[in-house]
Amino acid sequence: MRKVKIITDSTNDLSDVILQKYDISVIPLHVDFGGESYRDGVDLLPKDLFKLVEEKNMLPKTAAPSPFNFSEVYREYVEQGQDIIVITISSHMSSTYQNAVLASEEYPEGRIFVVDSQNLSTGIGSLVVLAAEYALQGLEAKEIADRVQRLVPKVQVSFVIDTMEYLYKGGRCNVLQSIMGSMLKIRPMISVDSGKMFMKDKVRGDKKKGLDKMLANTAKDSIDSERIFITHSLGSEDEALYLKSILEMSFPEKEIITTDAGCVISSHCGQKTIGVIYIRQ
Numbered sequence: 001m002r003k004v005k006i007i008t009d010s011t012n013d014l015s016d017v018i019l020q021k022y023d024i025s026v027i028p029l030h031v032d033f034g035g036e037s038y039r040d041g042v043d044l045l046p047k048d049l050f051k052l053v054e055e056k057n058m059l060p061k062t063a064a065p066s067p068f069n070f071s072e073v074y075r076e077y078v079e080q081g082q083d084i085i086v087i088t089i090s091s092h093m094s095s096t097y098q099n100a101v102l103a104s105e106e107y108p109e110g111r112i113f114v115v116d117s118q119n120l121s122t123g124i125g126s127l128v129v130l131a132a133e134y135a136l137q138g139l140e141a142k143e144i145a146d147r148v149q150r151l152v153p154k155v156q157v158s159f160v161i162d163t164m165e166y167l168y169k170g171g172r173c174n175v176l177q178s179i180m181g182s183m184l185k186i187r188p189m190i191s192v193d194s195g196k197m198f199m200k201d202k203v204r205g206d207k208k209k210g211l212d213k214m215l216a217n218t219a220k221d222s223i224d225s226e227r228i229f230i231t232h233s234l235g236s237e238d239e240a241l242y243l244k245s246i247l248e249m250s251f252p253e254k255e256i257i258t259t260d261a262g263c264v265i266s267s268h269c270g271q272k273t274i275g276v277i278y279i280r281q
Contacts, residue, residue: 004134010041010262014125015257027070031060037063040062050266053267062268064096083112086104086113090118111141113144119152119155120197121275156279157277158214158218159273161187162187162271187202218250218276218278223251228251228277228278230257233260233261233271
């Protein structure tokens with residue numbers, strides 16, 4: 001039986017500690033400001049991203065890794081005699097999945113399995129960690145891929161957005177929605193379904209109302225995973241501590257993990273975005 005290597009892309013938003021613990025390899029997406037291109041999490045960190053947004057008064061464009069980027073990484077592990085599981089950001093949000101599949105076709109059938117997470121951020125990361133745990137248990141690559149694929153529809157992701165500015169600049173809401181949202185202090189609650197983001201709810205007034213609503217939704221859900229992720233962009237550190245304290249009391253039997261959103265997720269959602277992610281029964 002061949003060893004199984006787990007690979008994901010940089011939108012997984014897992015911490016370096018977790019990635020190193022499970023020996024997970026990450027292929028970065030690209031963040032482009034005009035003629036300058038940066039590798040997410042390698043050449044550019046979120047704190048630097050937001051400085052560039054202010055300086056240039058523009059949002060960057062994000063781009064998927066090329067098939068060549070994937071193939072280079074695949075080659076190393078295939079030549080070592082390992083099989084590969086790749087888990088990517090939703091194919092509805094990026095061409096990352098398609099490029100990962102294209103690169104896999106250069107290698108013998110049954111050596112590389114690519115899973116479309118149909119999600120983003122630690123919605124991907126939660127599946128990646130499970131895949132890594134299955135690999136440590138000695139499961140074969142196909143069985144891991146099949147198990148992860150069955151879990152894809154069960155991943156629950158909710159984010160509270162602090163400001164509509166980034167959604168507007170990124171073309172995800174119109175100018176009227178942005179103005180009205182700012183005037184009325186409306187903060188969208190974003191969720192993911194069938195690989196696409198949608199506005200699950202809108203919270204007016206204090207952002208804490210949005211956090212409490214997200215906590216209430218979590219408390220009444222049936223959670224299957226052993227861990228719950230809190231993932232946030234720059235500026236939400238205190239809110240992450242608040243969510244963690246409540247979740248630890250509500251779910252004492254589960255591991256509550258806080259992670260930082262990377263540059264790609266941050267560029268679409270903006271600062272002070274925070275979410276709760278887990279796998280349902």
